[in-house]
Amino acid sequence: MFSLTKGLRLDEDNDNDDEDEFHQSSPYPNYQEVLHEKKEMGERRGRRWSLQGMTALVTGGTKGIGRAVVEDFVGFGATVHTCARNGTELSQRLQEWRDLGYNVTGSVCDVSVRAAREKLMEEVASLFHGKLNILISTIGTDINKPTVDLTAEDYSIVMGTNFESTFHLTQLAHPLLKASGEGSIVFLSSIGSLVAICAGSASSASKGAMSQFAKNLACEWAKDNIRTNCVAPWVIKTEMPAVKKNLETVYLVEGALARTPLGRFGEPEEVSSMITFLCLPAASYITGQVIDTHLLRLFLCQSKYYSPIKLLPIQFRKSGGPRIQAAGQAKSKRSVDNKKDLVRSRFLPSQSALPTSPTKAPTY
Numbered sequence: 453m454f455s456l457t458k459g460l461r462l463d464e465d466n467d468n469d470d471e472d473e474f475h476q477s478s479p480y481p482n483y484q485e486v487l488h489e490k491k492e493m494g495e496r497r498g499r500r501w502s503l504q505g506m507t508a509l510v511t512g513g514t515k516g517i518g519r520a521v522v523e524d525f526v527g528f529g530a531t532v533h534t535c536a537r538n539g540t541e542l543s544q545r546l547q548e549w550r551d552l553g554y555n556v557t558g559s560v561c562d563v564s565v566r567a568a569r570e571k572l573m574e575e576v577a578s579l580f581h582g583k584l585n586i587l588i589s590t591i592g593t594d595i596n597k598p599t600v601d602l603t604a605e606d607y608s609i610v611m612g613t614n615f616e617s618t619f620h621l622t623q624l625a626h627p628l629l630k631a632s633g634e635g636s637i638v639f640l641s642s643i644g645s646l647v648a649i650c651a652g653s654a655s656s657a658s659k660g661a662m663s664q665f666a667k668n669l670a671c672e673w674a675k676d677n678i679r680t681n682c683v684a685p686w687v688i689k690t691e692m693p694a695v696k697k698n699l700e701t702v703y704l705v706e707g708a709l710a711r712t713p714l715g716r717f718g719e720p721e722e723v724s725s726m727i728t729f730l731c732l733p734a735a736s737y738i739t740g741q742v743i744d745t746h747l748l749r750l751f752l753c754q755s756k757y758y759s760p761i762k763l764l765p766i767q768f769r770k771s772g773g774p775r776i777q778a779a780g781q782a783k784s785k786r787s788v789d790n791k792k793d794l795v796r797s798r799f800l801p802s803q804s805a806l807p808t809s810p811t812k813a814p815t816y
Contacts, residue, residue: 670740
């Protein structure tokens with residue numbers, strides 16, 4: 453028969469002397485050696501793009517981005533443990549995963565409570581025999597109030613849930629991640645940690661702390677072979693109450709979409725894919741990064757607390773100097789509706805600059 457390498461014949465009736473003579477004179481390696489090398493190369497490539505044999509803890513894994521991460525990890529071969537505050541919801545989700553054959557376990561845990569975090573990590577240490585490859589923190593909350601109206605309790609809730617819980621869980625997970633010999637941490641931050649927006653100062657501060665925390669840990673724990681990264685998504689369609697409320701605000705949606713190149717908001721699976729990639733062996737040289745999952749440079753805010761109408765865009769004099777005019781001081785006696793139109797025309801790009809139609813999210 454004819455082989456894949458230039459005219460190499462592997463006829464079974466050839467005598468050994470002819471084969472030995474050919475192999476000595478041929479510039480090509482033995483055919484079986486080529487196949488073996490290709491097989492090994494394929495296996496190495498497969499291991500780089502697999503989580504087979506790895507263990508992972510994903511907080512908040514019953515819905516939204518957390519759920520998408522759990523299902524992605526299982527699809528790549530990882531053994532996953534997750535947690536949620538709602539025991540009924542957790543039980544239902546675990547049953548769904550068992551029916552699908554997913555290797556997922558779970559604990560009822562409010563990660564905003566210190567004692568609950570300690571108990572969770574004890575369970576994880578016992579379940580995974582003292583080793584953990586991956587830690588994913590997806591828990592988050594927001595209290596959308598003007599800064600001057602935020603109470604001490606509001607501040608404690610936001611900072612405790614978003615940053616303190618992540619900080620403490622990471623401390624507790626360190627010995628387990630180190631023991632695994634190959635640890636990876638990914639925090640779920642927010643675009644608010646990278647750009648200024650007109651609301652959610654406490655939440656943005658907590659997410660900014662999380663992003664910087666990831667950078668510091670990447671340096672401090674590199675000696676333990678633990679990588680740390682952070683993903684900072686734009687608007688993602690999840691069940692989070694603050695997100696639902698914002699998506700019901702027409703003017704906010706218009707402004708946000710106008711600054712979103714793809715012309716649509718993201719799906720949880722489009723964030724979980726980035727988180728999963730960062731945990732793969734293929735990403736073994738990526739650490740200390742804060743990744744914005746979607747290009748964004750300007751956020752428009754409209755709520756009962758803040759309105760862009762209160763501040764017109766920067767106007768330029770003929771000399772080129774900037775001048776900010778408060779709407780109440782504007783000479784024009786426009787109606788409220790006309791003011792909205794004016795702000796839209798100045799803040800938002802022309803229709804020709806907008807996507808002719810929003811892109812479609814992939815079907816999973």
